[in-house]
Structure formats: C-alpha cells, structure tokens
Amino acid sequence: MGILCQCCNQANATVHLTDIQAGGEPVERHYCEACAAQEGITMKPHEPINTMIEKFVKMVPAMRDAAQLTCPNCGISFGEFRAQGLLGCPEDYTEFGELLMPLIRRAHDDCDVHRGKRPGQTNDVGKLRVQIRSLERQLEDAVAEEAFEDAARLRDQLNTLRSGYDASKHGDASEDGA
Amino acid sequence: MSVDDLTGHVGEWLRGTGPMSDIVISSRIRLARNIVGYPFLSRASGDEKREIYRALGDALSSAGFGSNSFFVDIENISDVDRQVLVERHLISRQHAEGEGSRGVSVSLNETHALMINEEDHLRMQVLKSGLQLETLWNDISIIDDRLGSEIEFAFDERLGYLTACPTNVGTGLRVSVMLHLPALKITGEIEKVMRAAKDLKLAVRGLFGEGTDAIGDFYQVSNQVTLGISEEEIIDMFSGQIIPQIVDYERAAREALSDQRSVQLDDKVWRAYGILENARAMASEETMFFLSHLRMGVSMGRFNQLDIGTINELFLQIQPAHLQKRNGGKLSGEQRSIARANYLRQRLGHNNN
Numbered sequence: 369m370g371i372l373c374q375c376c377n378q379a380n381a382t383v384h385l386t387d388i389q390a391g392g393e394p395v396e397r398h399y400c401e402a403c404a405a406q407e408g409i410t411m412k413p414h415e416p417i418n419t420m421i422e423k424f425v426k427m428v429p430a431m432r433d434a435a436q437l438t439c440p441n442c443g444i445s446f447g448e449f450r451a452q453g454l455l456g457c458p459e460d461y462t463e464f465g466e467l468l469m470p471l472i473r474r475a476h477d478d479c480d481v482h483r484g485k486r487p488g489q490t491n492d493v494g495k496l497r498v499q500i501r502s503l504e505r506q507l508e509d510a511v512a513e514e515a516f517e518d519a520a521r522l523r524d525q526l527n528t529l530r531s532g533y534d535a536s537k538h539g540d541a542s543e544d545g546a
Numbered sequence: 547m548s549v550d551d552l553t554g555h556v557g558e559w560l561r562g563t564g565p566m567s568d569i570v571i572s573s574r575i576r577l578a579r580n581i582v583g584y585p586f587l588s589r590a591s592g593d594e595k596r597e598i599y600r601a602l603g604d605a606l607s608s609a610g611f612g613s614n615s616f617f618v619d620i621e622n623i624s625d626v627d628r629q630v631l632v633e634r635h636l637i638s639r640q641h642a643e644g645e646g647s648r649g650v651s652v653s654l655n656e657t658h659a660l661m662i663n664e665e666d667h668l669r670m671q672v673l674k675s676g677l678q679l680e681t682l683w684n685d686i687s688i689i690d691d692r693l694g695s696e697i698e699f700a701f702d703e704r705l706g707y708l709t710a711c712p713t714n715v716g717t718g719l720r721v722s723v724m725l726h727l728p729a730l731k732i733t734g735e736i737e738k739v740m741r742a743a744k745d746l747k748l749a750v751r752g753l754f755g756e757g758t759d760a761i762g763d764f765y766q767v768s769n770q771v772t773l774g775i776s777e778e779e780i781i782d783m784f785s786g787q788i789i790p791q792i793v794d795y796e797r798a799a800r801e802a803l804s805d806q807r808s809v810q811l812d813d814k815v816w817r818a819y820g821i822l823e824n825a826r827a828m829a830s831e832e833t834m835f836f837l838s839h840l841r842m843g844v845s846m847g848r849f850n851q852l853d854i855g856t857i858n859e860l861f862l863q864i865q866p867a868h869l870q871k872r873n874g875g876k877l878s879g880e881q882r883s884i885a886r887a888n889y890l891r892q893r894l895g896h897n898n899n
Contacts (some may be wrong), residue, residue, distance in 0.1 A: 442585045451599070454665070456581060456589035458708040460701035468712060472705075472773065475713045477747055479774020482706025484717040485687065487694050501778065 373400035375407065383409060439463040496533045500526065547616035548626040553871040556862055557656030557673075562854035564676020568845040569793045571724040571764065571858065574635070575682045575781075576671035577690055578709045578718035582698040583672075586710035587663055588784065594645050595663055601865050602662045605696035606651050611660070620648045626876070629867035637661055650712040657870065658689065666692070666718075675791060679721060679785045680835035683777060715774030721784050724753075725792060728842040729764040729799035732814075736765075739792055746788065747771055761862065762834030767792070800846055815843030819856055822893040833864050833890070852894075860893060 370380035379400035387395045399409060411464030444456030446464050455461070461468065473480050503526045510519040557573040587604060595637070619832045620628060622639060628642040635658055636659040637650050658889035661669040672686045672694075700708040706716040714720070730736040743750050753764045767788065769780050820837035821827075841857045843849035862868060869885045870877050877885060 374856040442589045444589055452588060454588045455586055455712065457585040458582070458702075461702060461705055461712075472712050472715065475770070475771035477771045477773070479716075481704055481774055482702075482716045482721070483774055483779075485690075486706075487699055487701050487707060490800045492742065501782065526733055 369397045374398050376400060376405035379403075385409065424515050434467055435462065437467065443529060496529060500529050503529065549618060549623060550871070552634060552656075553630060555857045556855075559656065559673040559675050560855075560858040561675045562858045564674060564678050564740040566793050569678040569796050571726055572673055572679045573677055574671055574677050574722045574724070575679065575686050576669055576674040576720050576722075577686055577707075578666040578714045579668040579690070579707060580700045580709065581667050581671070581702050585874055586669065587665065587667070588710065594650070595646040597647060598667050599662055599869065602693075603649070603696065604896050605693055606660065606662055606748055609696050611651055611692075615651050615653045616660075617651045618649055620650060621643075622897065627869050628831060628869050630745050630871060633862060633867050635659075638664060638669075638785075640664060643667075644803050658685070659890070660689070660693075665712070668699075673799075677723065677789055679723075679781045687777075692799040697846070702725065707757075709851060713770065714772050717775075717777050719772055719781075720768050721780055722766045722768040723784060723789050724809050725765050725767060725789075725796070726763055726838070726845075727765055727792070727796050728838050729803055730796050731763045732803065733799045735795065735799060736746055743767060743788075743792075748788065761831055762838040764838075770791055793820070800842070801807060803844065804848075811846075812848060814839045815849050815899060817841070819849065819894070822890050824891070825887045827880070828864075828887040828890060829883050830864065830866065830886070833886060834861070836860055846866075856893075860890070863889065863893075882895075 371384075373379050373381045374397060379402065381398035382401055383399045383404040385397040385399075387397065389395055396485040399407065435450070436445055439443045439460050440455055441463070442456035444460065448465070449455055449460065455464075459526055469480060481499055503522055507522040507526065510516075512521055559574075562571075564570070564573075568801070580870065581598060581601060584590060584594055587598075590598065603875070606615075606617070618627075618631065620637065628637070631637045632639055632642050632728050634656065636652050636656060638652075638661070639759070641648060641650070641661050643665040645663065646663065647775060648661070649661065651660040654659070657674055658670070658672045670689055672682045672689070674682055700719055701889055702708055703797070707718040709715050709718050718790065726737070727736060730739060740750050747770050749766075749768050749770050751766045753761055753766070765786075767839065771780075818839035822833070822836050822840065838858055840849065840852070841854065841861075844852055844854055844857055863872075865881055866877075869882050872889070
C-alpha cells in the first residue's frame, strides 16, 4: 500500500524526503514524481537514467582531479584542505584559485574583493575613510531634510576628501610594487 | 612579570567601566596575519614553527613591545597556567591546546595580547571594558603597522591578508562584543535576538568563544564576513547599530521586569546572593548562573552592597584554574566546588564562618 503524494493527493508518492529541522526534529515529506519535479526536489523526470549515469561518471573524475590538485609549494592537496578546513600556505590561494573562490564567496556574503587596510597604509588613510563616511551620512540627512545649501557644502567637502583618499591609496599601492 | 602575578587582580577589560558597561562586558578586536615565506601552521614542521616563533619574537622586541608587556612561552608552562590565560581571555583554547613553539605577548594592563602560532602565525587582539570599538581599532591598527614595518605579512591585491582558513581572509578582522543579557533570557526573547543576529551573518557564542555555551547569560557577538567590507565599516556596523540595538532590547526587558514582576525579580537577585554567600560547595556553572542574577540586580540598582567591578572580578576568580592557582596546587572537581564556595563566602559574607 503506497502513500499518496502530499502535494496533489492523487498519485502514489515515490519521492520520500526526511528533513532535519533546526531543533533536530525529522520531518518526512512524500511526493509523486511530477510534483517533486515541480517543487524542484528532483531532476526532470524524463531525463533518461543512462544520461544521468553518464553525467555522474563524468563528474567523478573531475571531482577526483580537483581533490588531487596539489600545491607545489607546500604539498597540500585540495582534498586535504577540504578535509581539515585549513590551507597549507599563502600560495594555495593562487594554486587552488578557481576551486577556492566559490567557498570564499559563500563565506563572505558573495564578496571576493578586499576593501580594507593594506600593508604600509598608515592609520591616516583609515581616519580619512571614517571622515568620508560620516560626511556621506550628513549629506544623506541634509538631502532628506531638503537643506540644499548644507548639502552642496558637504558635497564639496566630500569631493576634496575623496580625491585625497584616492591619491593616498594609490601612493600605497605603488609603494608596495603592486 | 609572569602568569603567577596575574591571578590576584583583573585585567582592564573586566573593570566594568566604559560605555554601556551595565550590559556590555567587553569589546575585543583581533587581526590575523601570516609571515611571507612560511607555510601556514598545519603544514609547518617543528623547525619552521620555531623559526616563525623567533622571527615574530624579534619583530615584537624591535617594534618596542618589550617594555610595557611580558612574554609567555606557552609551550613550556603548566596546563594550569595555560588555563589561567584562557580564563583571562588572553589566549584561545586552541592556542592553549596546540603543539610546538607558541607564545603570547601581553601588555601589563592586559589590554593587548599578541598570540604567536595559533591558527595563524600571528593573532593580535586588543580588549577593553564596555563598548569601545573605535579606540580598539585605532590601537590594533597601530600595533599592526608597527609589526608590519618589521616583518612582511602575506597579502594579496585582490584577497587582502591571506589566512590559514579562508573564512578569515581579507581584513583578518574579528570584532567580538561580550554582552550580559539576563533579562532577555528570563523573558524568553533571547531566541529572537539570536535569530536576528544569524540573519545578519553574525556569530553568537558563549563566554569562551567557539563551541562554548552561554553560561552566566554571557553572549559574544562577532562578525563572520571579513572580505569585501572594510574594517571601519565592520566596526561602524557594530557600534552604530547592532550592539546599541541589542542593548536597547535588554534594557527594555529589564524595565518590563521591574514594572511587572518586581517581586520575582528581587527574589531572583536576593536568592542568588543568599546562595552565593552561604553555600558550602558550588559547581562552576551554578555559580555563574547566580552571579549573573546578582550582576543584573547590581546594574539595575536593585542591589547596592556590591559594585559591577567586584562582580566581574568574581566571575573570573571562580574559574577552575584561578581557584587552583590561589590554592597552590591541583584540585579535583569536588575540591574545587568547596574552594569556590569558601572563596565566595569570604568575598561576600559578613562573617567568615
């Protein structure tokens, strides 16, 4: 005796899911093939099984190759990194580049470019950044309050600070030989 | 100066002063850095760890960190001494339990602790009582500059500072603010705060960081995203929005309790005092529980026999390693409970019986 699909309540359920909730409570769900596909739980039902197997067989070596990719500098493989969560040396970021980026983006809210402090950058640049941000906020407030004279004055101040900020950032980058 | 000299007093961060110190115990910022030319520690040999240890030790002394600081060779001190440093938040558990050459340079007032060979070659941290993130950022950035002029840190134009774990790459910065939230716990609203924090990609942990429970109603809120956002933006977010908001919730919960359940509230506070002052054996966790209620009473002005600084100090002094240091030797769990109760009676009681 089969279970009916919880979605359409007509066809027999052939797809069975157990979700573990945040509290550790298992919740079972049952769908027929069509509803499961519609819910995005399974692949298209009309994909022939042999195509699926072929895809899988092709995927395995790619995964194996990725896991075996090894950093010539420290000798760690990508598989070892995945197992322990820690990289072997700074060069791994270059060696594992494209394999690493999806993980990095996932950890950092989809970001992949550094926007903070740089070596050799003095604290003054940081202070400049704080000033710029506070002016930006004041400008927003001035615009919201329709205090346009203040806004114009703030915008001029901001432009001066921003060009100073860009110049000092540039200076630092070229000093680093980057 | 050595670990022995630490245990009798408290560091600056537990003093109970600074902005919002009724609820914000302390603010902490740490930066992760690695030296160019060495593997990260999981791939470093014993010799390489020794070299890194020496290179950073040299950089610390030539950058002038000798005079107002003391250095502890973590590899060659006792387990209890390591635990003392963990209880004082000067090193992490991971650093205490690690292997090979490792050390920490601590400023005399314990506002900064620079760990060598933790997960990264260098983990600098600064900590102060109350909400003082801007000051801390200023301080740690100067420390970073001073050391950075002595030694080259691994840095990538696109990814920023390179760290052993990709979750720290970029700024390598972690802000942690320790909050005391007993009223939100009592009213059951703490879960809401935790959920909101998680939605904002923040981590909420217990007293000793990763993998520890929120004993004593202490919660550490910290950022997880370190890439694509500047240090100032992270700090701004914490001191401008996140922390004041949680503090407001806690204050509102405290007000609601004093308005609607003042007898029950005072009962909790005074029961806590009664037990702490009279018990003959106290386990660590129950002590934290009662001290938390007592701290709430003091910071709400409902209990005036003690000040916040004293309560903060008790939280530290009743920890296992501090108890053992005071007793001058290892104690079993049961012996610690007795020593803890004796200590509390001595500090709180009117008659030392």
